[in-house]
Amino acid sequence: MPPEENVSSGSIALIVPQRLVKTVKDGLHEIGSLDKRNKIHRLESDDPRVAVDNDPTSSSEISMFIIPTTWVVDDSSSEACRAQKIKILHSMGLQEHAQLISYHIQPISTKQQTKPVQGKNKFGHIIDQWLLSLPSNLSAVLVEKAISTQHWSYNIYPPLLLFPSSGFARDPWAALLTVDFQPYREKLFISVCEAFKVTHIALNGAIPANSANTNTNILRSPTRLTPLYGDFGPDLAQPPTYEPTAADFKSAFWCSTTQNGIYQTWAPRYTMFSKGNLSEKARVLNLRSLTRDGLDGLSPKEISAVDLYAGIGYFAFSYAKAGVGKVLCWEINRWSVEGLRRGATKNGWICKVVEGESKQQSLGTGRNSVREYSDIQEQLVVFKEDNERAAERLDEIRAKIPPVRHVNCGFLPSSSTSWKTAVQLLDGRQGGWIHAHENVNVKDLQKRKHEVLETFTTLVNTRWPTSNGLHVSCVHLEIVKSYGPGISHCVFDIAVLAP
Structure with missing residues (x-):
């Protein structure tokens, strides 16, 4: 028999009712966290790996499936893993299903770790390499909290990479948007675009319930989108103040996603997109x-x-x-x-x-x-x-x-x-x-x-x-x-x- 591989860390796999498999799979794919190295498979009723926070397999009438993710955990305690599960569901906008979804930890062997880690860790690796290229006086501002990028949530809507408002806008990463980092910032964003195969990067703030003039934001306009890299188009007023022309539509930046086998597209500078409706x-x-x-x-x-x-x-x-x-x-x-x-x-x-x-x-x-x-x-x-x-x-x-x-x-x-x-x-x-x-x-x-x-x-x-x-x-x-x-x-x- 070959020698048993050493296990040094683990990744979370979600245990999902059959009716939610496609929704969760599509959600993980959308945020770049679906582990494609391992297959989705049915959970056997006597499998001992189900976590203790809830037991969705208690009914023999419910078929459960294991969906692997790329979220790596260092602390395998039930409290830490349960919190990590909630973070994953929140990133997909599916936190309301938390009571129906459990988890287990899939060991990552030393052999597996020689492969590039996908999903949530990819951005952290890019940040690490970029920090090494910075002058010491600038890297010192960020390096202490660099590990916090390892599990940043983000969404990819080709060709756009969209970070939540808690990303670069939060200390210490807000420093990236300052003049001091301007000569180095483009190098980072170019590396991110190459790694994620995108052309544009932005921060996405929450859609406000009311617009600046206190009238209800009926158009649900993305008034808090912050472009970071790429041309998103001019800052045009919204209808009815300004009616976009065919030329505006043609020159605007458009991104897209496919959910439930359905293609959707929008211009993020002018139109919101709600991933939580999946x-x-x-x-x-x-x-x-x-x-x-x-x-x-x-x-x-x-x-x-x-x-x-x-x-x-x-x-x-x-x-x-x-x-x-x-x-x-x-x-x-x-x-x-x-x-x-x-x-x-x-x-x-x-x-x-x-x-x-x-x-x-x-x-x-x-x-x-x-x-x-x-x-x-x-x-x-x-x-x-x-x-x-x-x-x-x-x-x-x-x-x-x-x-x-x-x-x-x-x-x-x-x-x-x-x-x-x-x-x-x-x-x-x-x-x-x-x-x-x-x-x-x-x-x-x-x-x-x-x-x-x-x-x-x-x-x-x-x-x-x-x-x-x-x-x-x-x-x-x-x-x-x-x-x-x-x-x-x-x-x-x-x-x-x-x-």
Whole structure:
């Protein structure tokens, strides 16, 4: 027998329920932390490696899978490993699944350690080499805390590497952005770009709830993005102050990602991207109410879905991939509309952008203005306007499209201003489902569920004063992600159906 290899350290592997395997795998791949040297495999029921923090294998009906990561641990105590697990989930925006996901430590042999370490350690190695090239008076500023880079979180959206705001903006690394480091900073960023095969680097701050003028940030503009390396385009004002032109779209820097097999693209200087919606996009893609069984024998192609806050296609693309016949979108941010159009084309879906109309005048005078729009051949139709007149628009074309069975209200902190419109959009004969997004205190989830149900019941009864046989119920409450201390982003699935 060959001699047994010495084990000097270990990496964390996540133990994941079968329904979350693809979500976690895609999330790890997105943040550069999926260990591709080891295969994902089923956890046997008698495997002794399951950690003590929770035991998701207690039910024989649940299939669990081991997903290897590149996160290396020096302290194998349960407290340290549990904290590391939470960090990994937080980096992917999946911390709400912490109780369903466990871990074990995979030994790293001395033979394995001769290979380059991927993922979280790669940036730390680049920093280490760069520090050695600095004059001693400058390296002294950073070297003491260099180890802190070993587990920095980041996201790669080709060709962009995006650090959280806690990265270079935090001491002692904030010194990198000062004049003293300017001659050396470009060398570091060039090395990072070469190692990660990207062309641009930026810091990403949180999307503020309110913009600088205290008005609600309806456009969800990335006002705190800090470009570090590469040309991100000019600092343009957002619509309606400035309407981007075709030349602006052509010259802007665009990045992309693929989640659940769906391509999405956006211009990070002008449009936000929420990676934390990964699990909800996967859920929408696999809703039972988008199957023949859930649609009483109809195929998804025989229905329509509406996304009232489409963005770059977060949920609209899930409906399209699920095979929904017509997906109608409303979006007011011109940059998001362009991203949605580009993404749809890349995914192979025919998409038409329709100019909207203000209450005073039409914003479009060409063939694609609302007043002249009558050709419903495309799978995706994007109305470039506020959704407050969506019901009116739909009434103009309702006879030409399949019945609307799904309406997504994906706006935070609350989509409540669109709920009346959502009810008006549903097919009056067959009914359907409304997906209402809300930020809710975790202590008030059931209370808020009851309030949401009461509100929709009132709206349905108001729309149809005489009984049409439709019953209102909340068939599911999905906790998507943490939105802050004690606050969860939730989705209430409201069914308006015949009992």
